[in-house]
Amino acid sequence: MKRKTWVWILGGLVSALVLVVAGVMLYIRFALPNVPLQSIKVNATAENVERGRYLANHVTVCMDCHSTRAWDRFSGPPIPGTLGKGGEVFDQKMGFPGSFSSPNITPFNLSDWSDAEIYRAITSGEGRDGRALFPVMPYFAYGTLDTEDILSIIAYIRTIPDIHNTPPLSNPAFPMNMIVRIFPVAAHPVQRPSESDSVKYGEYLVRASGCIECHTEAEHGQIVKALSFSGGREFIMPNGVLTSPNITPDMETGIGKMSREDFIKRFKGYDPENYKAPKLGLKDMQTIMPWIMYAGMEVKDLAAIYAYLHSLPPRTNVVVRWKHL
Numbered sequence: 038m039k040r041k042t043w044v045w046i047l048g049g050l051v052s053a054l055v056l057v058v059a060g061v062m063l064y065i066r067f068a069l070p071n072v073p074l075q076s077i078k079v080n081a082t083a084e085n086v087e088r089g090r091y092l093a094n095h096v097t098v099c100m101d102c103h104s105t106r107a108w109d110r111f112s113g114p115p116i117p118g119t120l121g122k123g124g125e126v127f128d129q130k131m132g133f134p135g136s137f138s139s140p141n142i143t144p145f146n147l148s149d150w151s152d153a154e155i156y157r158a159i160t161s162g163e164g165r166d167g168r169a170l171f172p173v174m175p176y177f178a179y180g181t182l183d184t185e186d187i188l189s190i191i192a193y194i195r196t197i198p199d200i201h202n203t204p205p206l207s208n209p210a211f212p213m214n215m216i217v218r219i220f221p222v223a224a225h226p227v228q229r230p231s232e233s234d235s236v237k238y239g240e241y242l243v244r245a246s247g248c249i250e251c252h253t254e255a256e257h258g259q260i261v262k263a264l265s266f267s268g269g270r271e272f273i274m275p276n277g278v279l280t281s282p283n284i285t286p287d288m289e290t291g292i293g294k295m296s297r298e299d300f301i302k303r304f305k306g307y308d309p310e311n312y313k314a315p316k317l318g319l320k321d322m323q324t325i326m327p328w329i330m331y332a333g334m335e336v337k338d339l340a341a342i343y344a345y346l347h348s349l350p351p352r353t354n355v356v357v358r359w360k361h362l
C-alpha cells in the first residue's frame with residue numbers, strides 16, 4: 038500500500054479512538070450516576086425507630102461521621118447537641134482524593150427527600166440531586182444490609198432534632214471528580230442472618246460497622262482484599278501516624294490470644310456511662326476507632342463479632358500502632 042493510504046487509515050483510527058474516548062467521558066459526565074429509585078416506604082413504628090437509633094449510633098455509626106467530634110479528647114467523643122449536624126471533613130491531609138465533608142442528616146436537610154431518595158444515598162451513593170457520593174461513607178457495605186435495617190435507620194434519622202447547618206459541598210479532586218460517577222450501583226440487600234448462627238450474624242454486623250475498611254491495608258484508598266482484617270492501614274493524624282492493628286486470630290500478631298470476655302470488656306470499657314474520654318497531650322496517641330460509639334453495642338452483638346473474627350484465617354502482620362511525629 039502507498040504511504041499516503043497508511044496515513045489515512047491511521048488518521049481514521051486515531052479519530053475513531055478520540056471519538057470513543059470523548060463519548061465515554063461525556064457519558065460518564067452527563068449520564069452517570071443513574072441508579073433507579075426503588076418503591077420503598079418507611080414504617081415508623083416505635084420499635085423501628087429504636088432499632089434505627091441503635092444501629093445509627095452504635096453499629097453503622099452514622100453519627101460518628103455526621104456529628105461534631107471533640108478531637109481534643111481520646112477517640113473524639115461526639116459533642117452533645119450536634120447529632121447529625123454534619124461538617125466533619127475528610128481531606129487530602131488525611132489521604133483522601135479531594136475534600137469531602139459530611140452533610141447535615143437532620144430533617145433540616147432531609148425533610149423534603151423521599152424515603153427512596155434517602156435509601157438510595159445510603160445504599161448506592163447517589164444523592165438526591167444526582168450527585169455521586171465518594172465512598173468515605175461505606176455505602177457499598179450498607180447496600181448489602183437488610184432493607185429493614187436501613188429503613189429503620191431512615192425512620193430514626195427523621196426523628197432527630199433539627200439543626201440549622203449547611204456544611205460546604207464535597208470537592209473531589211481531578212480525576213476522582215469523574216471516576217466517582219462510576220461508583221454508585223444499585224443495592225443488593227440480604228436478609229439479616231439468624232442470631233443463633235453467631236458466625237454468620239457476626240459477619241453481618243462486621244459488614245454493617247465497617248471494621249474491614251480501617252483494619253485492612255489500602256492502596257490508592259482501596260482496601261487490599263487479600264489482606265482483609267490484618268491491619269496496617271495508616272492514618273495521618275496531626276501529631277503522628279496511626280496504624281490499625283491486626284484483628285485476625287493470629288496468635289502472635291493478631292487477637293488470637295484475646296478471650297471473648299476480654300474483647301467484650303475492651304469495648305464496654307468506653308461506655309460513656311462510666312468512661313470520660315481524657316484530654317490528649319501533644320504526644321498522646323489519638324485514635325479514629327469509634328470506641329465510644331461501639332461501646333453501646335449489645336453484649337450479644339459484640340460476642341457475635343468476636344465469633345466471626347475468630348473464624349477468619351489467621352494472618353501474620355506486625356503493626357506499629359503509633360508513631361509520634
Ligand code: HEC
Nearest residue numbers: 097098099102137138139140142158164170171173174207
Ligand atoms: C465514615 C464516615 C461516614 C459514615 C459512617 C456515614 N456517613 Fe453518610 N456521608 C459521609 C460523607 C463524607 C458524605 C458526603 C460524601 C460526598 O459528598 O461525596 C455522606 C453522605 C450522606 C448522605 C447524603 C446527604 C446529602 O445531602 O447528599 C446521607 C443521607 C448520609 N450520608 C446518611 C448516612 C447514614 C444514615 C449513615 C449510617 C447508616 C451514614 N451516612 C454513615 C460520611 C459518613
Ligand code: HEC
Nearest residue numbers: 246247248251252279280281282284324325326327342358
Ligand atoms: C475508623 C477506623 C476504624 C474502624 C471503623 C474500626 N477500627 Fe478498630 N481500630 C482502629 C485503630 C486505628 C485502632 C488502633 C488504635 C486504638 O487502639 O484505638 C483500632 C483498634 C482496635 C482493636 C484493639 C486491638 C488491640 O490489639 O488492642 C480492636 C479489637 C478493634 N480495633 C476491633 C474493631 C472492630 C471489631 C471493628 C468493627 C466493629 C473496628 N475495630 C472498627 C480503627 C478502626
